[in-house]
Amino acid sequence: MTVSKHDLGTQSVRKLILGQAVPASVGILFMTVNLLIDTIFVGRWLGSLAIAALTVVTPIAFLISSLGLAIGVGGTSVISRAFGADDEKTARRAFAHQIMLTLLLSTALVACGLIFSEDMLRLFGAKGNILEPAKIFLYPILLAAPLQAFLTMGNSVMRAEDKAGRAMTTMIIASIANILLDIIFIKLLNWEIFGAALATAISFAMAFIYMLWCFIAEGKLRLRWTDFAPKWKMIGEITSLSGSTFARQGIISILSVLLNHTLFEHGGDHAVTVYGIVSKMLMFALFPVNGIVEGFLPIAGYNYGAKKFSRVKDAIAVSIKYACGVALIIYTGILIFASPIVSLFTTDNTVIADAPNALRWIFAASPVIAVQLIGAAYFQAAGKALKALLLTLSKQGFFLIPLILILPEFFGIFGVWFSFPIADVLSTTLTAIFLKKEINTGLK
Secondary structure, X not given: OOOOHHHHHOOOHHHHHHHHHHHHHHHHHHHHHHHHHHXXXXXXXXXXXXXXXXXXXXXXXXXXHHHHXXXXXXXXXXXXXXXXXXOHHHHHHHHHHHHHHHHHHHHHHHHHHHHOHHHHHHHOOOOHHHHHHHHHHHHHHHHHHHHHHHHHHHHHHHHHOOOHHHHHHHHHHHHHHHHHXXXXXXXXXXXXXXXXXXXXXXXXXXXXXXXXHHHHHHOOOOOOHXXXXXXXXXXXXXXXXXXXXXXXXXXXXXXXXXXXXXXXXXXXXXXXXXHHHHHHHHHHHXXXXXXXXXXXXXXXXXXXXXXXXXXXXXXXXXXXXXXXXXXXXXXXXXXXXXXXXXXXXXXXXHHHHHHHHHHHHHOOOHHHHHHHHHHHHHHHHOOOHHHHHHHHHHHHHHHHHHHHHHHHHHHOHHHHHHHHHHHHHHHHHHHHHHHHHHHHHOOO
């Protein structure tokens, strides 16, 4: 469904949520299928050690690309509220500042990564036999990370412009290109783990070219050179709203460091491989929930900017209802099919024996996490940066990291798996308290 930006304030909220969420979900699906198939190809063609190397490198690239996601979400909050207030000039300036911030920060992080690559890999858990394949995989991924940052930033802006279909197509291009290039580089040319990394890098470049064409040929925000003149107030607003998303992504990378070290300590390469499979399923299985969150953001931001608070409350309620229902269906499927799912990734019998139990426990509280995700997204959409930051950090930062530091000392590897549902329940409870208070007092 394609709508004009003014329809965000008039059409049925349920229709809008579906119209925004379905393309966003499909785009996320292809992006996560990309990661999933990468892991399957690497695991079946190159072995379980290659999965462990992929598990170490992924959060490094993820941290850099998450800059684009953070700046995209923060800037889109400004753009959506500006659209709601019919302020096109502010929307244009916000987009221009997003471009500048993404270019500057992603390039700086890549430079640091290239200079300190081996130290960084060790920090992220590349121990023992994992280090050498991780080094080979790192460099092409690192060099392409700014393109991925621009892709994630641009996708948020496309959705704010009500071009969710174009955002979806961008992710589809990246995914299909990566799958085809994986087959060529790994299987046919026998370039092994370097081929997997190169395929991913080239797929990002192809998707970026398509996205660039979309903005030049069809973008509603026709930028002028004057829009790029730095405005510190605009930079401050975008970065404060981006901070919660980037902090969450940063915490996820820190969590990956902690997990890789803890898993290696308690279970060696084998445990890292098990979590490598489970982490890819975490990205993949919840794609419709994340799509609903992405679809919710521009609707909530537009209507908040237009002071249509009853529609904001409707959007919160509908999004939570849909996302919780979808998450429940997903968890039921994982509960039943955990073993066949794991068998897709590897032929290693010890991994096949241990990973299904980890998968079930890590997903155990997934039916309730929609409240946490939608609640944190609402505060971002409304421009309430501090509350958005607090709630975004709650799961990984306030609950999961301390639990992973404590529980494995008493329960071993099981303590790692059991930490996830406990953190989900605690962060959801905290978010529900904040969200209920906001609905009762702030949206009137």
